[in-house]
Amino acid sequence: MNPRTYVKDIAGSASGYIEDCFMVGSKSISLTKTDQRFMSLLLRDRTGTIEARLWEEDLVDKYGPLFEKGDIIQVTGKRTFFQGKAQLKVERIEKPELDDSAETLGRFYRQSRYGRQEMEARLLDTVGRITNPFLQEF
Secondary structure (H helix, E strand, O other), X not given: OOOOOOHHHHOOOOOOEEEEEEEEEEEEEEEOOOXXXXXXXXXXXXXXXXXXXXXXXXXXXXXHHHOOOOOEEEEEEEEEEEOOEEXXXXXXXXXXXXXXXXXXXXXXXXXXXXXXXXXXXXXXXXXXOOOOHHHHOO
């Protein structure tokens, strides 16, 4: 799986057509003013989040049971704008087969700007400056 479009790039996408994998941050089914069911999603990757909507009731029934919050899904749809903010109008959802390697999962979680060794050094430095003798025992 090679992501082509990160969330941070969706608003500026020239074609507005999106087909890529995202993690589901939230999922809910609501009613429109005309009592039609629709699905609201918050999709995320390591660069941010974007709201998505699935407006067709038959597709809500078809795709709704396929995934839950925290799952990674492949979304096909168009970028639209609502109240000046980019969102996706979902046309299709699939559950991709992904490996669970750190490299793959790292595409969906925010990452520190510091490397592991630098974070460890910063932590040890902070712990080394603790002067309270009761805390030093830990």
